[in-house]
Amino acid sequence: MRQNPSFAMTDPTELRRVIELNPWATLVSDADDGLVASHYVVLLDDERDDLTVVGHVGRPDDLIHGLGERELMIAFQGPHGYISPGWYGDVAAVPTWNFVSVHLSGVPEILSDEENLRVLERMVDVFESRMPDPRGMWTLPNDEAFVRRLAAGTVGFRLTPTKVVAKRKLSQNKPLETVENVLTQLEGTGAHASAELAAEMRRAHEVRRERQA
Template sequence: MYDLPNHKENNEQVINEFIAKYPFAFLSGCDSENKPVATQIPVFIEEHNGKKILRGHLMKNTDHHKAFVHNENVLVVFTGHHTYVSGTWYTNSHTPSTWNYMSVHVKGTIRFLQDEELIDALRMVSLHFEDYNQQSPTIYDNLPANYTQRLMRMIVAFEIEVKELDTVFKLSQDRDIKSYHNIIDKLKQQGESGQVIATEMEKRAKEVFPDSDQ
């Protein structure tokens, strides 16, 4: 992955909050023929007995399920908002343009769980996305039993033990202060993604330029 020290996020709470905010991740690995496979699913981070784990569920007997049964090593990529940054926004405009974005990469080993744990996973996902509304008809506990019984035959829950976790929060930290604030101003005039990145940059300005009054 893109790997420069000043584009890292080392605050564990910030990383956990990022994963919670953007749980729809790429889960990828390799099958028995070393062909890459990937799927996009919501994945949640937890901590048990001092170890970080990711939890989720996927469809049984798909190419990725079979691949992960064969090879337990997986990569999970969480991505957030991202935006183009024009080189014309820098104090030296004769500079290549770039892209600002935030991403968390997790490497780990996957194991598939039993039906009881699948119920826990389905309950967790449905409650999370229904804002923990116990009255919602679409949460697991309020679905018809004959439907959930059929559903559970088609999916399987998993846990991924986190072995390595790396981040790229590329937010123009390597630019001079004038360019940095001009980029923020320009991004505020963009759509949602640009505005989100601008807000993140504003939050970090004091950290990036600790000796500045701006």
């Protein structure tokens, strides 16, 4: 991901927030047969306060990616959307796409069976906790044999990144008046409205205002 100083994200708290809110990630590695990409849920490691993440892949994706043996890049995609040149007013302009992305790279550590089981259990709990009647991984009719048989088909990993590239391209290079026009459109009801993207833009521009104060 090409970086631009105007759009760089460097605050670890902000990076953790984007990762936590967007756990459906893309895993990319340079495999024996060329580039390979997979899609899995990846969570922040709840025992760490840095950018270490944990997740799992289904077999044989561990072999395809060379998990634990070669570099893996994990890409988290936040809110994104189309920005019309008409939103910039009566000036020369072209369309663009605003987005938030975080890329973590490093060689992952393979988890033990018991560590993997704990990560899988936490993943279920994270998402089931939002349900009116949550079903945990160990909730009946699941029994231990069933859970362990499914877990055996996965390989867990922990990745502490050695390289982080994070970017939020949210019209920071535009005048504040233009930004407000874009926000009005995103928060409206038009074809390209996006409340989530607007919220990220407002967050980014609060940081911009603080730096200019």
